[in-house]
Amino acid sequence: MLVPRFMLKKVAALLALMVVWSSSAPMVESAIGVNWGSLSFHRLKPSTVVDLLKDNKIQKVKLFDADPDSLRALKGSGIQVMVGIPNEMLTLLSSSAAASDLWVRQNISSYMGKGGVDIRYIAVGNEPFLTSYSGQFESYVLPAMQNLQQSLTKVNLAGYVKLVVPCNADAYESSLPSQGAFRPDLMQIMTPLVSFLNSNGSPFVVNIYPFLSLYENSDFPQDYAFFEGTTHAITDGANVYSNAFDGNLDTLVAALSKLGYPQMPIVIGEIGWPTDGAIGADLSAAKVFNQGLINHVLSNKGTPLRPGSPPMDIYLFSLLDEGAKSTLPGNFERHWGIFSFDGQAKYALNLGLGNRLLKNARNVEYLPSRWCVANPSRDLSDVANHMKLACSYADCTTLNYGGSCNGIGMKGNISYAFNSYYQTQMQNSQSCDFDGLGMVTFLDPSVGDCRFVVGVTDTSAASQPYRNWFIVWFLILLGVWVLFMI
Template sequence: MGSGVALFTLSFLLAAHHAHSAIGVNWGTLSFHKLRPSTVVDLLKANKITKVKLFDSNPDALRALMGTGIQVMISIPNELLSTFSSDLFVQQNLSRFMGKGGADIRYVAVGNEPFLTSYGGAYQNYVVPAMVNLQQSLVKANLASYVKLVVPCNADAYESNVPSQGTFRPELTQIMTQLVSFLNSNGSPFVVNIYPFLSLYQNSDFPQDFAFFEGSSHPVLDGPNVYYNAFDGNFDTLVSALAKIGYGQMSIVIGEIGWPTDGAVGANLTAARVFNQGLINHLLSNKGTPLRPGSPPMDVYLFGLLDEGAKSTLPGNFERHWGIFSFDGQAKYRLNLGLGNRGLKNAENVQYLPSRWCVAHPEKDMTQVTDHLRLACSQADCTTLNDGGSCSQLGEKDNISYAFNSYYQLQMQNEKSCDFDGLGMVTFLDPSVGDCRFLVGVTDKSSSASELMARWDIYHICIGLVVWALTRCYIL
């Protein structure tokens, strides 16, 4: 699930039982409008984020994290597991960034959900050999005692009708036993991604209230244990599966969990806030689960930090809308992370493109617009226009404007990108409607350069408008 560059953790102490837990947030970078790494790091620091996971080993992100004290997890993408050189990887992605004043790299994720059913076993045989080789390279670099290896797994790695009967999928039993033995011997946790939203999205019979943390009219009875939410049930299914291969006390980290805000029925701001706040409150209560009372997961990482408008929509349009912040680092809803702040703090000093938008020309016939819409939405993000999206209730002309503007901002407001054979025009009036936001892109250019470019572009647009107005007057 979580593709992108990074995942962050907000640390807090749970006093009861002296348990230490952390709330995490994935930071993905599959976006058309990327914030500068320094801006994102400032956002993390403002929200007291103390841990970060990169879904690769992005050097710009690592440089921005140097000297911050933020703990880092880097990753090796699945497609590299069969070919990467472990010695070279350690040298290029660990050693050169670590040390005094460097990045505090604590974990390397070997793949991401490599045992996912839909992969058909394509990566399955590469995981353990890659870990063994990487561990040897860590030993040679004198990093093995500090940097730990993990393998984020999808919850489909295990199965059961009730939590106490949880087992790993039969075809995974042998490799999971090898993997967990390796993790245990090196002091690493088992990392799993759990998504109650997907259970609800994929199964119309799934009780909606069971996906949240406010109690359920459809609890699951499992002997003496009663489960009132999907998270506890899923977690304990994993606990049972681990116990059946001899590791019932294995430390568990939730690598990804969250709720999208757009792109599907049930994906909205209210549901996302209720789910994420409920999860955080559940963890802060230190109740744990029926099979692990008083022992919440070691760490839990919310998915995700920022929206990712360039992600694949194959699983669903909601894939681009998991962020607790929008693509530009602005909080979408109120969320108390248990860190003393009652709400999220927005990113500061974000460098936006000029405040202008591309819209459908009000006086032009749009009967020939289809090919232009197809072009715009094939390259930019139009997922909010689909059923369940925040812009799905727009009229036809506004739909066209939204698509035009998405493409225009993607093209960094290039004047020609708003032409569409004369069907588009630039406006300085925000065309946003209700909850449907017509975005303005961001730039990584300096503020002074952006202002100079904006003035020059505005000059050209104004000249164009004057010429158009004079032409209209002459015709009249």
Template sequence: MLKGNKIEKVKLFDADPDVLRALMGVSYAAEVCPPSQQLIVLSMKAMGCHADFLCQAQLLILGSRQRCSSDGVPDFSLYFFFIPNNGRYVAVGNEPFLSSYSGQFQSYVVPALLNLQQSLAKANLAGYVNLVVPCNADAYESSLPSQGAFRPDLTEIMTQLVSFLNSNGSPFIVNIYPFLSLYGSTDFPQDYAFFEGSAHPVTDGPNVYYNAFDGNFDTLVAALNKLGYGQMPIVIGEVGWPTDGAISANLTAARAFNQGLINHVLSNKGTPLRPGIPPMDIYLFSLLDEGAKSILPGSFERHWWIFSCDGQAKYPLNLGLGNKLLKNAKNVQYLPSRWCVADPTKDLSDVTNHMRIACGFADCTTLNYGGSCNGIGAKGNISYAFNSYYQLQDQNPQSCDFDGLGMVTFRDPSVGDCRFLIGVTDTSSSGFGPCPRWIIIWNLMLWGIWVFLI
């Protein structure tokens, strides 16, 4: 699917060896991400080449087939991405400066950078790898882009960080999500989140901003400029729009945002503070649906992706990579066309616990407020939950029993935009989600797609 769509760079937020092995020998950039909690370990101990993450880096960068020992730093202690012929980066932590972390990781970032720099030198990788720290857009703030500045609690550490990045030729990586701005504020103008122009533009002196992406980007440019690094290259580590799970999350909006973003960047217009200079790289979030991702921020967290979990494009999209539109994964083998639904002849008043169990294992977020299946009624909700669990269990007949409340049907119960999915076949591994097996190896990973390089 990646090759068919000419996608040359992906980001993996998990160091799964099968995935890394599959990407070896082909021109793909692979980024692997850990929790930021591992910064504490990284800051307290300098590691040698024996550490797992460095061995994995060597496997990708040098194409080595040596085995990596399991001593040293635990897996997922950091993440890296390998960009063939255009730089190689090891990223320390994942958005470690989030305001919701209340500063618990801030003091560990620079020590971790220094330790990892020493480790890369010991592993003879310093010439291949640059260190970076992906940041969330809440690291900086301002009412107007030209007045952008890093949060006061981050001024000192950001000064150290950008100085380190600049001295090592590394870009500043930031994740920007206009959707979250819209989702989090009823006062946020909806048209300002997109790229078709806005009836509520932001006027900043001689500059006028018609979309949130440019305004956010230039706020970062201004913040870097205040530290004396206004020309530092910027990479967008994550940007995208979800397709389900919230009022503003749907296929139409996702296509409009992603296609608008791609067209906007490929136009080379840049932004008011960087005219003619688009971001160095942009990673579109994301590739495949994840039925097991945390929904603490909202149900939309499981629905950012341009491909459904069976590798089928959710909507027409031109990535600007030579293909006109997205191409589906080929030769996908599905389970038989049958579904598990609530038996209409049974009393369903005692179904609550069965629903809780089914949705505890399978993904039922489309049933929530704003979801594509939110309006299918009580019996429809029960059937959707039953079927999600049934497909997860490879259509095992016992998994549709639910104390006699479920029944198997050969008639597709999908209603409008609410799709009752069928599982994908593969006997090699167990999975979780309505598309189990071969696709599930990616399910605990957040995929990003590198869309263009200017």
């Protein structure tokens, strides 16, 4: 029987893609990855960040959107990628198969193939079941996943790219790990959602933050948050828990077991410890926590309910500090990075990936070594409004209680605020005026652990505004395209 030429072309293309995918088939061993967020006033070039990942032998990265600059930089890198879909896009993707098809074509299949991006997961929303969201995204998650799964099938990627839903640990609850169960208000959603994940070979992705447990509860035993042993171990029948991570993870295991999926693979989508912005958020604690976590996971010890079976993957939160993040949860939100905003390692950390220590970003281009500080010859008694303005556009979180710059005095606070704004404005001379209260200096005003930053020049202007406009314009494009198709 003769085969039409157009069919031969389709078969050939499919075979070529199968060869590419089979050569890098998903592995099942545990691995350490990182979250790469982009909400920064000083955003490094994506190519610089990808080089940083490769130099540190980091083979897995999780993105919070489908930023085209980041995806282009990841082409040919061999790094496995989880692409995120913001919660705000779930409504449209859940209601329109055409919008889902377009999103997959533009953000997934167009980047894949030989020499492309190795996309392994699509994160459908980010913690969409948080109690603080009051259920506004809950009804859209599963319909969006169903549409996206069909869209992946249409481009022959359904067997390779897995859909997941990063959940916060507040999705389940219990007094003891063995009694873990999903929140009652989520049961009608979690039952079909977990079934969907299981039927498509997807893991359950959860974000676990022992730091937040310690930060939000003054009665939480501090040593239980780490991996160095505790005097507050939790006994649960025959099982004893000496750290919050194992206890939290087994609570999820118990919750999944109650739904009939005791062996479902689990991925830790976010976990880490901040280095500034709150009491207990410092370099020493972050190093002890992250190194303890890595050693614990790579030991393959597992947990009492899953001995010898640690999570599939763990994505540290995060790769870089993000100075433009919301501080609503706390000032520490801008200081989760194992690297500072300019890709410089904050502390010694062995990721277990071949390098004993973190390697700094290479070839970072900084602005000139100059800073904006308070003018010592001027009366600074009426500077409150200027500081408020500066800190509304820049990051001043280290000045607050618990921050590394909290004790530098009034003039130091003013100088820090002025300089933070000055650097975000790429050292524009007018941005250091402040009605004559500011002046430019070539002497580094940093004091002890309080670092007065200098901005970078190899930056893309993308930060919070860029990310928001990227989402807005994509939604507009989707809407127009769907209307046209109808």
